[in-house]
Each structure stands twice: as structure tokens, then as C-alpha cells.
Amino acid sequence: MALIKTSRGAIRYRSILNNWDRHNNIDSRGAHVFREFWNKAGFSEYTNDSFKVPFNEADPINTPRELKITAQTRQALGDAIAYFQNKGIALDASLGELQYVLDAGKNNQHIAMHGGYGSEGIFNVAQGAGVNEAGNYIINNGPTYMQSVTFDSKGPVVEALLAYSQAGDTTRPYHRDQTRRYSDKEWIRLPFSKSEISEQAVGEVIKLRE
Incomplete structure (x- = not known):
């Protein structure tokens, strides 16, 4: 001392x-x-x-x-x-x-x-x-969007986080959801195939045409 x-x-x-x-x-x-x-x-x-x-x-x-x-x-x-x-x-x-x-x-x-x-x-x-x-x-x-990409036999393996989360509206469930995951260092596995995207889609599907 x-x-x-x-x-x-x-x-x-x-x-x-x-x-x-x-x-x-x-x-x-x-x-x-x-x-x-x-x-x-x-x-x-x-x-x-x-x-x-x-x-x-x-x-x-x-x-x-x-x-x-x-x-x-x-x-x-x-x-x-x-x-x-x-x-x-x-x-x-x-x-x-x-x-x-x-x-x-x-x-x-x-x-x-x-x-x-x-x-x-x-x-x-x-x-x-x-x-x-x-x-x-x-x-x-601080950090905003973070992403890591590796590959396995099925294709890309992508994990990511949006540290600020997705909603500025404090009443939305997505206001600080990813901020909490960032705090826990809990990455999100992103969907890649059509079936994965379909299973994880949130809200209505909007199709854009030229």
C-alpha cells in the first residue's frame, strides 16, 4: 500500500x-x-x-x-x-x-x-x-452496424448487430432490443436462404416492381 x-x-x-x-x-x-x-x-x-x-x-x-x-x-x-x-x-x-x-x-x-x-x-x-x-x-x-461473415458447406454464415437498435419510437419493442444484445455480446444470425428469410420476416411483405 x-x-x-x-x-x-x-x-x-x-x-x-x-x-x-x-x-x-x-x-x-x-x-x-x-x-x-x-x-x-x-x-x-x-x-x-x-x-x-x-x-x-x-x-x-x-x-x-x-x-x-x-x-x-x-x-x-x-x-x-x-x-x-x-x-x-x-x-x-x-x-x-x-x-x-x-x-x-x-x-x-x-x-x-x-x-x-x-x-x-x-x-x-x-x-x-x-x-x-x-x-x-x-x-x-459508438459502433453502429457490425457484421461478420464466414462460410460453411451451405454458403454464407452471417452474424450482425445494430447497436442502436431499429426504432427511435420508445414505445416500440425494437427501441433498445439490439442495444441489449450488444451489451450481452449476443450476435444475431442473419437469414440467408429464401426459407430462412420467410421464417424470420416481420410485418407485411412489400413487393417492388419496376
């Missing part, structure tokens, strides 16, 4: 970041502390001189690495810890407790959301206006 000096005094820091799984999944604990540390330290995805080993295009997986520990980084970490402690938020809270999408069709029910900001080095981008007064992250921007 170490004492980190911040503008608010000495704070006892338990190794939350050491136990963080280095992911931004819903059950990842400590990701929010890293996020605010990174923001307060003023780093970005273009930062290079803050690392002892700078980015090397011949070794993109392992570089950059070994963050330089300075008065600025110590201050940023201490301030990030103090920020959440002052709001009564556990440093080892899961990301899904703090980061979510609101379902207006169900009284603003929270849909826990994984992902993070590109500046954190996250490929799965999910962002909003930033941390709010309560210390939460309300997501309103």
Missing part, C-alpha cells in the same frame, strides 16, 4: 489498477480509475514521449510501453482516486455499474455497456459527454 500525494491530501491507494484485467468489459473492475487518470494526465492516442520505450512500427503490439513516472502522473493518479472517493464510488466498481445506455422506453432503465474512448487505446469505442456529476458515463455514441 502506498501513499499518493494529491491536492486533497494523502490518500491511501490499494492496488486497484494492479487487479484491473486491462479490459473495458462490463465486469472489468478499476477501468474507470484508469480512464480518469489517463484523462487527467493529458495523454492521448498520439502520446509518445511519455513512455520509456516509444512506439515502434516494427513492434506495434509491445510498444509504446513503460510509462514514465513523473510528478504529473502521480498527481493525475491521486486526483483520479480522490474524484471517485469523494463521490462515494468504489475504486473497484465494475465498469457496467458506471457506464450505460439509457432506455427511454423503460423509464430510463440502465443498459450496462462495455467499451471505452479511443484515447484509452480501446478499439471498441463507446462514449458520451464524459463523466457526469454523479461519476457515471452515459453512452450515446
Whole structure:
């Protein structure tokens, strides 16, 4: 256990970041502390001189690495810890407790959301206006349509998700249905053959003619 000096005094820091799984999944604990540390330290995805080993295009997986520990980084970490402690938020809270999408069709029910900001080095981008007064992250921007295609002996095997779902009307059952599936990482197998399309069709069939 170490004492980190911040503008608010000495704070006892338990190794939350050491136990963080280095992911931004819903059950990842400590990701929010890293996020605010990174923001307060003023780093970005273009930062290079803050690392002892700078980015090397011949070794993109392992570089950059070994963050330089300075008065600025110590201050940023201490301030990030103090920020959440002052709001009564556990440093080892899961990301899904703090980061979510609101379902207006169900009284603003929270849909826990994984992902993070590109500046954190996250490929799965999910962002909003930033941390709010309560210390939460309300997501309103990120991936839209995602699709994967493979092939088997019968032809294409396609899975997809529309992260925003299909209906802006909050009274419709499709308002946040795929958002919830996206939260659960539950892909939808898309129909390909005529019989599959017919079985899964919703609503009336409209035929277009020239």
C-alpha cells in the first residue's frame, strides 16, 4: 500500500489498477480509475514521449510501453482516486455499474455497456459527454452496424448487430432490443436462404416492381 500525494491530501491507494484485467468489459473492475487518470494526465492516442520505450512500427503490439513516472502522473493518479472517493464510488466498481445506455422506453432503465474512448487505446469505442456529476458515463455514441461473415458447406454464415437498435419510437419493442444484445455480446444470425428469410420476416411483405 502506498501513499499518493494529491491536492486533497494523502490518500491511501490499494492496488486497484494492479487487479484491473486491462479490459473495458462490463465486469472489468478499476477501468474507470484508469480512464480518469489517463484523462487527467493529458495523454492521448498520439502520446509518445511519455513512455520509456516509444512506439515502434516494427513492434506495434509491445510498444509504446513503460510509462514514465513523473510528478504529473502521480498527481493525475491521486486526483483520479480522490474524484471517485469523494463521490462515494468504489475504486473497484465494475465498469457496467458506471457506464450505460439509457432506455427511454423503460423509464430510463440502465443498459450496462462495455467499451471505452479511443484515447484509452480501446478499439471498441463507446462514449458520451464524459463523466457526469454523479461519476457515471452515459453512452450515446459508438459502433453502429457490425457484421461478420464466414462460410460453411451451405454458403454464407452471417452474424450482425445494430447497436442502436431499429426504432427511435420508445414505445416500440425494437427501441433498445439490439442495444441489449450488444451489451450481452449476443450476435444475431442473419437469414440467408429464401426459407430462412420467410421464417424470420416481420410485418407485411412489400413487393417492388419496376
